[in-house]
Amino acid sequence: MGEVTQLSRRGMFGVAGGGAAAGLAGFAGGWGASQASANPAPDASARTYPFFGAHQSGIVTPAQDRLYFAAFDVTASTRDDLETLLRAWSSAAERMMRGLPASDEVTSYDAPPADTGEADGLGAAGLTITFGFGPTLFRTSEGKDRFGLAKKQPKELRELPHFPADKLDPHRSGGDLCVQACADDPQIAVHAIRNLTRIAFGLAALRWAQLGFGRTSSTSTAQATPRNLFGFKDGTANIKAESQDVVDEHVWVAKGDDAAADWMAGGSYLVARRITMHLETWDRTSLREQETLIGRDRVEGAPLSGGKEFDEPRFDVTGRENKPLIAKNSHVFLAHPKNNKGVQMLRRGYNFTDGNDALGRLDAGLFFLAYVRRPSTQYIPMQMRMSREDALMEYLQHTGSGLFAIPPGARDGSYVGQTLLEG
Amino acid sequence: MGEVTQLSRRGMFGVAGGGAAAGLAGFAGGWGASQASANPAPDASARTYPFFGAHQSGIVTPAQDRLYFAAFDVTASTRDDLETLLRAWSSAAERMMRGLPASDEVTSYDAPPADTGEADGLGAAGLTITFGFGPTLFRTSEGKDRFGLAKKQPKELRELPHFPADKLDPHRSGGDLCVQACADDPQIAVHAIRNLTRIAFGLAALRWAQLGFGRTSSTSTAQATPRNLFGFKDGTANIKAESQDVVDEHVWVAKGDDAAADWMAGGSYLVARRITMHLETWDRTSLREQETLIGRDRVEGAPLSGGKEFDEPRFDVTGRENKPLIAKNSHVFLAHPKNNKGVQMLRRGYNFTDGNDALGRLDAGLFFLAYVRRPSTQYIPMQMRMSREDALMEYLQHTGSGLFAIPPGARDGSYVGQTLLEG
Numbered sequence: 001m002g003e004v005t006q007l008s009r010r011g012m013f014g015v016a017g018g019g020a021a022a023g024l025a026g027f028a029g030g031w032g033a034s035q036a037s038a039n040p041a042p043d044a045s046a047r048t049y050p051f052f053g054a055h056q057s058g059i060v061t062p063a064q065d066r067l068y069f070a071a072f073d074v075t076a077s078t079r080d081d082l083e084t085l086l087r088a089w090s091s092a093a094e095r096m097m098r099g100l101p102a103s104d105e106v107t108s109y110d111a112p113p114a115d116t117g118e119a120d121g122l123g124a125a126g127l128t129i130t131f132g133f134g135p136t137l138f139r140t141s142e143g144k145d146r147f148g149l150a151k152k153q154p155k156e157l158r159e160l161p162h163f164p165a166d167k168l169d170p171h172r173s174g175g176d177l178c179v180q181a182c183a184d185d186p187q188i189a190v191h192a193i194r195n196l197t198r199i200a201f202g203l204a205a206l207r208w209a210q211l212g213f214g215r216t217s218s219t220s221t222a223q224a225t226p227r228n229l230f231g232f233k234d235g236t237a238n239i240k241a242e243s244q245d246v247v248d249e250h251v252w253v254a255k256g257d258d259a260a261a262d263w264m265a266g267g268s269y270l271v272a273r274r275i276t277m278h279l280e281t282w283d284r285t286s287l288r289e290q291e292t293l294i295g296r297d298r299v300e301g302a303p304l305s306g307g308k309e310f311d312e313p314r315f316d317v318t319g320r321e322n323k324p325l326i327a328k329n330s331h332v333f334l335a336h337p338k339n340n341k342g343v344q345m346l347r348r349g350y351n352f353t354d355g356n357d358a359l360g361r362l363d364a365g366l367f368f369l370a371y372v373r374r375p376s377t378q379y380i381p382m383q384m385r386m387s388r389e390d391a392l393m394e395y396l397q398h399t400g401s402g403l404f405a406i407p408p409g410a411r412d413g414s415y416v417g418q419t420l421l422e423g
Numbered sequence: 424m425g426e427v428t429q430l431s432r433r434g435m436f437g438v439a440g441g442g443a444a445a446g447l448a449g450f451a452g453g454w455g456a457s458q459a460s461a462n463p464a465p466d467a468s469a470r471t472y473p474f475f476g477a478h479q480s481g482i483v484t485p486a487q488d489r490l491y492f493a494a495f496d497v498t499a500s501t502r503d504d505l506e507t508l509l510r511a512w513s514s515a516a517e518r519m520m521r522g523l524p525a526s527d528e529v530t531s532y533d534a535p536p537a538d539t540g541e542a543d544g545l546g547a548a549g550l551t552i553t554f555g556f557g558p559t560l561f562r563t564s565e566g567k568d569r570f571g572l573a574k575k576q577p578k579e580l581r582e583l584p585h586f587p588a589d590k591l592d593p594h595r596s597g598g599d600l601c602v603q604a605c606a607d608d609p610q611i612a613v614h615a616i617r618n619l620t621r622i623a624f625g626l627a628a629l630r631w632a633q634l635g636f637g638r639t640s641s642t643s644t645a646q647a648t649p650r651n652l653f654g655f656k657d658g659t660a661n662i663k664a665e666s667q668d669v670v671d672e673h674v675w676v677a678k679g680d681d682a683a684a685d686w687m688a689g690g691s692y693l694v695a696r697r698i699t700m701h702l703e704t705w706d707r708t709s710l711r712e713q714e715t716l717i718g719r720d721r722v723e724g725a726p727l728s729g730g731k732e733f734d735e736p737r738f739d740v741t742g743r744e745n746k747p748l749i750a751k752n753s754h755v756f757l758a759h760p761k762n763n764k765g766v767q768m769l770r771r772g773y774n775f776t777d778g779n780d781a782l783g784r785l786d787a788g789l790f791f792l793a794y795v796r797r798p799s800t801q802y803i804p805m806q807m808r809m810s811r812e813d814a815l816m817e818y819l820q821h822t823g824s825g826l827f828a829i830p831p832g833a834r835d836g837s838y839v840g841q842t843l844l845e846g
Contacts, residue, residue, distance in 0.1 A: 066636075068776075072783075109711040116706055117654020117721055118637075118774070121647070171781070186489075186609075186636040187650075190776055194652075194785060198706055206783035211776060213489075213609035213634070214541075224544070227610075229617075231540020283539055283621055288532040298540055351541070353491075353613055353634060354777065358594070360496075360629035362617060 044184055045123035051094035053409040054266050055252065056416060058128030059346065059371050060241035062220040064182040067212030067350040068189035069272065069367065070197070071175025071402055072204040074137065079147045083421050085203040089131065089179075090415035092199055093192070099124035102195035116198065118191050125185035129192055131416045132178040132270050132404030135159055152420060154261035156269055156375050157405045163387040165397065172274055172400030175207045180270070180369070182348075186211070208400070210274060212350025212367045219348060225301060225309065228366055229277050229351050230395075232294050233301030236309055237336070239346040250344045250378065251371050263419035266408030268371045271345075271379045274352075274400030277365035282395045293392045295332030303332060315339075329391040335382065343378040345370040365396075375403060467607055468546035474517035476832040477689050478675065479839060481551030482769065482794050483664035485643040487605040490635030490773040491612035492695065492790065493620070494598025494825055495627040497560065502570045506844050508626040512554065512602075513838035515622055516615070522547035525618035539621065541614050548608035552615055554839045555601040555693050555827030558582055575843060577684035579692055579798050580828045586810040588820065595697055595823030598630045603693070603792070605771075609634070631823070633697060635773025635790045642771060648724060648732065651789055652700050652774050653818075655717050656724030659732055660759070662769040673767045673801065674794050686842035689831030691794045694768075694802045697775075697823030700788035705818045716815045718755030726755060738762075752814040758805065766801040768793040788819075798826060 049057045076082055092102040101115030138153035139145060159174075181192040190211075197206050216228045217235030221242050228234040239246050248254075255265040282290070291297050295304055295313065303313035304325045313332055317325050326333055337344050348371065353364035372378035387393055410416045472480045499505055515525040524538030561576035562568060582597075604615040613634075620629050639651045640658030644665050651657040662669050671677075678688040705713070714720050718727055718736065726736035727748045736755055742748050749756055760767050771794065776787035795801035810816055833839045 107710060110709050112707050113654065113710050113713070113721070115654075116652075116702070118650045118652050120650060120654065120722075187774065190636065190652075190774075190787075194702065194787075197783070197785070198703075206779045206785070209776075209778050209785075211634075211636070211778075213613065213636075227541045227543060229539075229541050229613075231536065231538075231543065279539070279617065280621075284535050286533050287530060287536050290536070298536065299543075351610065351613075353632075355632050355634075356629045360620070362620070362629070362632075364613075364617075 045125045046099070047126040047184070048098055048124045049126060049128050051090070051097045051129070051410070052412045056130045056267075056406060056409045057097070058130035058180055058182055059251065059268060059348070059406070060219060060247060061126075061128050061182070062223055062241070063215040063217055063348055064126045064128070065184045065213075065215055066182065066186040066189050067215075067367065067369075068181045068186070068193045068209065069212070069369070070179045070181075070193045070209040071134070071207045072177040072179070072197075072200060073207045074146075074176040074204045076203040077146075079149075079421065081203055082147055083417075085200055086131070086417040086421070087415045088199050089196055090410055090417075092195060093129035093131075093416075096192050096195065097124060097127050097129060099127075102199065116191065116194055118194075119188055122185060122188055125183040125188040127181065127183040127188050127192060129196070130180040130182075130270075130406060132180070132406045133157070133417070133420070134175045134177065134402060134404050136174065137176040149420065152261055152263060152423075154258050154264055154405055156258065157261075157403065160271070160375070160401055160403050161380060161384070163383055163398065165387050165393055166401070167397050167399055168401050169274075169399050172208050172210070174402055175404075177204060178270065178272070178402060178404045186213070210352060210367050210400070211354075212352050214351040216349045216351055216366055217347040219346065229279060229353075229364055230282055230290070230294070232290075232296065232298055233309065234349075234366075235347055236296070236301050239344050246344065247346070250373055251346045253373055257373070261405075263423040264405060264407060265419075268346075268373065268406045269375045270402075270404045270406050271368070271370045271372065271375055272400070272402040272404070273368040273398050275366045275368050276363065276397045276399045278361075278395045278397070279364060280361050285395075292327055293330060293395075295326045295330030304330075327391070329389050331386075331390055331392045334386050334390050340382050341377070343372075343382070345372050345378055365399075371406065468548045469522070470549040470607070471521055471547045472549065472551050474513075474520045474552070474833070475835045475837075479553045479690075479829060479832045480520070481553035481603055481605055482674065482691060482771070482829070483642060483670060484549075484551050484605070485646055485664070486638040486640060486771055487549045487551070488607045488636075488638055489605065489609040489612050490638075490790065490792075491604045491609070491616045491632065492635070492792070493602045493604075493616045493632040494557070494630045495600040495602070495620075495623060496630045497569075497599040497627045499626040500569075502572075502844065504626055505570055506840075508623055509554070509840040509844070510838045511622050512619055513833055513840075515618060516552035516554075516839075519615050519618065520547060520550050520552060522550075525622065539614065539617055541617075542611055545608055545611055548606040548611040550604065550606040550611050550615060552619070553603040553605075553693075553829060555603070555829045556580070556840070556843070557598045557600065557825060557827050559597065560599040572843065575684055575686060575846075577681050577687055577828055579681065580684075580826065583694070583798070583824055583826050584803065584807070586806055586821065588810050588816055589824070590820050590822055591824050592697075592822050595631050595633070597825055598827075600627060601693070601695070601825060601827045609636070633775060633790050633823070634777075635775050637774040639772045639774055639789055640770040642769065652702060652776075652787055653705055653713070653717070655713075655719065655721055656732065657772075657789075658770055659719070659724050662767050669767065670769070673796055674769045676796055680796070684828075686846040687828060687830060688842075691769075691796065691829045692798045693825075693827045693829050694791070694793045694795065694798060695823070695825040695827070696791040696821050698789045698791050699786065699820045699822045701784075701818045701820070702787055703784050708818075715750055716753060716818075718749045718753030727753075750814070752812050754809075754813055754815045757809050757813050763805050764800070766795075766805070768795050768801055788822075794829065
């Protein structure tokens with residue numbers, strides 16, 4: 001029977017000889033160009049970000065509302081197969097970020113559809129797909145050089161150390177590859193990971209995944225500061241994309257940062273931590289105690305030293321009994337650049353909830369995602385100190401973890417990872 | 424230190440004597456009235472539905488985009504305690520559906536905040552909260568009359584029978600009470616369930632919960648038909664709220680339906696089924712096979728007998744070799760009212776994904792929710808037949824289940840469940 005041609009996700013199949021009449025609208029870079037649509041997408045769902053560029057999208061991109069994060073284990077054994085996978089992933093990601101089906105393959109009625117279809121008619125919804133490489137892609141835990149890439153392993157890409165109070169689930173940690181899919185519609189993010197998983201069949205297998213439902217950081221000055229599940233504004237002091245010099249200093253790897261890994265120039269490192277929040281305990285804590293632990297007030301997110309949300313916290317201001325208004329074991333104190341040799345992170349985390357445990361306690365928290373130029377100075381020392389001194393740790397438990405090298409963006413016609421495999 | 428008065432979730436705390444200045448704007452039925460907002464909510468996030476009325480909201484309400492469904496076990500042992508819980512839940516639900524904090528309690532700095540806070544500034548986002556009663560609220564599995572309600576147990580409210588191919592997880596099934604929270608923002612739905620769980624502390628404990636991320640049915644003619652994770656439009660033939668006579672006939676319990684349970688008049692029954700979809704297998708099936716299994720084409724959702732999406736399927740139309748164009752073991756055939764003695768259901772399901780299994784297969788599918796007047800004729804026979812004959816069952820597995828009596832709505836000043844406890 002007839003072949004099926006796909007042009008756009010809106011009216012995806014043109015059926016030749018089939019029973020159903022489907023429009024074959026031309027597609028020219030946006031949903032607006034489609035005339036055959038039965039369900040016109042509202043503007044927000046039509047938003048697209050570019051796949052090609054100096055940096056990957058999904059880092060300084062204004063944080064979208066929803067996340068689907070996935071880590072994969074490579075099952076292929078040759079470097080050619082790895083390249084095949086990365087090329088196929090880039091091609092599919094580039095298409096999906098434009099709101100197109102994952103593949104431009106001509107589909108026959110007698111073959112499985114090239115795209116799984118649940119995103120048909122939904123638009124790109126601001127989808128970004130960001131790829132990364134875990135330490136185990138370079139060397140197995142036994143030290144084996146799997147793909148002849150060991151000499152290119154960045155010195156910053158080592159397993160994170162054990163932090164006090166870590167209780168990591170190996171089924172929610174690690175991975176040779178990671179994919180961060182962010183969009184303003186969760187169905188779009190899920191569709192992206194599902195189709196990339198499908199494309200990886202025989203080359204890589206899904207290791208773990210995390211759905212996030214509410215961004216917990218702003219990455220643009222145009223975004224209001226959202227709240228985490230403790231009810232507090234989160235990410236007030238986050239790096240914003242508009243501060244180009246700060247981004248350059250703290251987020252992007254520069255040429256010369258690591259002589260063995262110049263392929264990382266223009267990339268970044270992603271620290272992923274699944275942080276379970278003990279909400280039931282928190283909810284029984286007084287407002288005063290909560291604000292003391294955080295170092296900000298709950299309503300406005302203003303530092304307890306006074307002023308408004310975006311005013312700098314003043315750690316020298318004292319109150320009764322000469323105690324500092326912002327406690328030295330508060331989250332704000334311990335996380336502030338002033339108390340961390342000036343380092344900053346670009347945080348891009350999401351709230352999550354994964355049901356409940358047998359006692360009826362919500363399995364919920366913050367899926368922490370931070371992009372940094374040097375994990376060894378920007379994340380590890382701070383987290384080591386926080387896990388020891390942060391009074392908030394009583395209400396937190398790190399239950400998943402991953403560190404990934406995020407390569408630079410791909411040039412048009414190339415693929416993410418090309419600088420590593422061919423550089 | 425000073426007391427804290429809350430008026431609205433926007434600028435929630437008025438701090439007396441505190442360090443932060445918080446506006447105390449009057450609240451008069453919608454976010455538009457708040458002048459103190461730092462982050463004005465877009466219109467969609469300000470949408471509200473009424474809590475009080477003849478029927479509970481969240482049934483014929485146009486299906487919102489996100490779901491958080493929770494089942495609870497009552498731990499209280501007296502009828503008074505049960506009433507206390509239901510009154511408190513209604514009060515909190517009514518407030519949250521208006522975009523207010525769960526409680527109007529005056530909060531002191533030395534007490535835990537009355538509301539957990541993560542919805543501050545977000546608006547009601549079309550939140551509906553719908554309460555239901557499981558069979559075990561009336562009689563334990565050993566037959567014990569727990570609250571003196573056994574004589575009022577509706578004859579329609581019995582444990583669902585075992586259907587062939589069921590593989591139910593007891594940790595995702597049953598419950599004395601259920602709460603369906605739907606909203607266009609998942610953070611609002613999660614906030615609602617979390618605060619109701621908190622209010623229930625000591626009276627009822629969360630048994631299981633399910634997050635849904637994309638509605639799979641339209642309940643209004645104004646809504647486009649969404650797609651399920653098989654990539655097909657789902658719910659084309661669903662009951663729409665605009666068809667008042669169909670809703671009255673198939674959804675709402677009428678006085679006289681059940682002499683022992685007249686308290687259910689104006690209510691409905693909710694069938695909840697967690698249906699795992701074997702997506703990896705489905706994704707390897709040809710488009711022809713997929714469309715044959717469904718009985719509709721994938722692009723438009725038109726019946727294979729011809730026409731467009733909303734045209735009636737014609738089961739007598741045959742093609743080559745005199746075979747019917749819509750197979751007799753297709754989903755559309757087996758689900759159609761014509762082949763089910765005219766019965767219909769109001770479906771209100773959601774797609775879900777809960778991570779992946781150890782083999783990297785997505786744990787995903789459809790959380791089926793259907794409201795019916797009589798489960799014994801509207802759901803059980805159809806599901807019994809489908810689980811035996813529906814060719815699609817090869818790709819499905821029912822992994823969770825619950826049946827709940829959904830009482831009528833509450834009158835202003837009363838609470839949901841009053842007709843049961845005091846009728």
